[in-house]
Amino acid sequence: MLRRCALPASLALGAAALTASVLAQPTYARSDGALTGKPKLARRSTVGSLKALHSRTARIAAVHTANGTALGALDRRLGAIEAASAQNQTGAVEVPPVFDAAHYPHGINANFLCADKEKLDACYGGGGCGRFENPTIREIARNVPAIVAVMQAAPCVALRAGDTVLDVGAGTGVFAAPLLEVVGQQPSSTGQLVQLEVSEGFVALLRDKAEATALAGQGVVRVEQCSDTATNVEPGCADVALMCDVYHHLSMPLTFMRDLRASLRDGGKLVLIDFHRDDARIWSHPPGWVEQHVRAGQDEFRAEIEAAGFTFVEELKINGMTENYCMVFRK
Ligand SMILES: C[S@@+](CC[C@H](N)C(=O)[O-])C[C@H]1O[C@@H](n2cnc3c(N)ncnc32)[C@H](O)[C@@H]1O
Numbered sequence: 320m321l322r323r324c325a326l327p328a329s330l331a332l333g334a335a336a337l338t339a340s341v342l343a344q345p346t347y348a349r350s351d352g353a354l355t356g357k358p359k360l361a362r363r364s365t366v367g368s369l370k371a372l373h374s375r376t377a378r379i380a381a382v383h384t385a386n387g388t389a390l391g392a393l394d395r396r397l398g399a400i401e402a403a404s405a406q407n408q409t410g411a412v413e414v415p416p417v418f419d420a421a422h423y424p425h426g427i428n429a430n431f432l433c434a435d436k437e438k439l440d441a442c443y444g445g446g447g448c449g450r451f452e453n454p455t456i457r458e459i460a461r462n463v464p465a466i467v468a469v470m471q472a473a474p475c476v477a478l479r480a481g482d483t484v485l486d487v488g489a490g491t492g493v494f495a496a497p498l499l500e501v502v503g504q505q506p507s508s509t510g511q512l513v514q515l516e517v518s519e520g521f522v523a524l525l526r527d528k529a530e531a532t533a534l535a536g537q538g539v540v541r542v543e544q545c546s547d548t549a550t551n552v553e554p555g556c557a558d559v560a561l562m563c564d565v566y567h568h569l570s571m572p573l574t575f576m577r578d579l580r581a582s583l584r585d586g587g588k589l590v591l592i593d594f595h596r597d598d599a600r601i602w603s604h605p606p607g608w609v610e611q612h613v614r615a616g617q618d619e620f621r622a623e624i625e626a627a628g629f630t631f632v633e634e635l636k637i638n639g640m641t642e643n644y645c646m647v648f649r650k
Pocket of ligand 1: 428431432451459487488489490491492493515516517518521545546547548562563564565568569570575
């Protein structure tokens with residue numbers, strides 16, 4: 320970084336040399352010691368030179384002060400640039416991805432960002448008939464038990480009793496019952512299911528369901544509202560995070576994934592399920608839909624998640640799923 324500097328050495332040397340040359344002007348003296356006319360001239364010229372030197376030094380000092388001011392301004396500017404660059408490196412500043420404006424005219428999560436839990440439940444839950452839970456129209460809804468079974472059986476995830484599992488973007492909570500069954504259903508269990516949602520309406524719906532589950536003695540579920548950029552749970556608290564059809568809905572993926580990584584314990588796992596961006600695999604929607612709905616393909620999403628600090632572990636095969644892939648990452 321630039322720092323304000325002292326009077327440049329070359330200028331200082333120049334001023335000193337000028338002073339020395341003026342002081343070295345020859346003077347003339349008679350043998351009786353009186354000064355001749357010559358010394359008068361010499362004195363005048365010495366005084367004149369000193370004045371010139373003085374004004375030159377003043378000009379140099381003024382220029383130096385101006386330079387110092389300019390250097391100070393540059394210094395502050397560079398400091399700001401360095402701070403911004405450091406922020407970029409830590410992910411504090413993210414340029415949000417571009418979504419298909421025709422497909423998402425009101426924003427990427429407009430359909431979900433609604434406070435009305437009844438309306439959301441009717442549309443997406445509907446006791447198994449809504450868009451998230453209906454197996455006749457959604458591949459995930461057909462495969463919920465198979466997905467959780469693979470999370471248990473695959474050594475790279477090995478979800479088990481006592482684990483804390485985050486269901487990130489839980490929606491209507493379609494994974495709640497099978498996840499609870501694995502990690503522990505009793506209040507005394509150290510295992511915990513934590514459902515995270517950005518939508519106020521889904522949070523309210525999930526809390527209603529969690530209360531009913533607890534009342535029925537079927538387990539304790541914690542529900543938290545997160546933001547576009549943060550999970551809002553304690554750092555290092557989770558063993559496994561599940562994101563099912565959520566990554567393509569993240570408005571600030573890099574920032575959110577960095578924060579999600581911080582929410583996992585060291586060695587914690589991320590199980591990420593999302594759509595293949597390939598019409599040939601999609602049976603639930605018309606041709607062209609997936610290209611609009613999902614902003615990028617599997618390779619690009621994998622690279623983004625790696626850029627957020629996760630390590631790719633492997634892709635898991637889930638029999639019965641053709642539309643969606645399942646990738647596992649490690650913190
Ligand atoms: C297609 S739904 C999937 C719901 C659920 N995972 C499932 O498979 O049934 C996507 C969900 O992600 C949620 N979402 C979007 N951005 C989110 C974020 N930053 N954090 C948490 N949830 C988010 C939406 O509110 C929505 O409920």
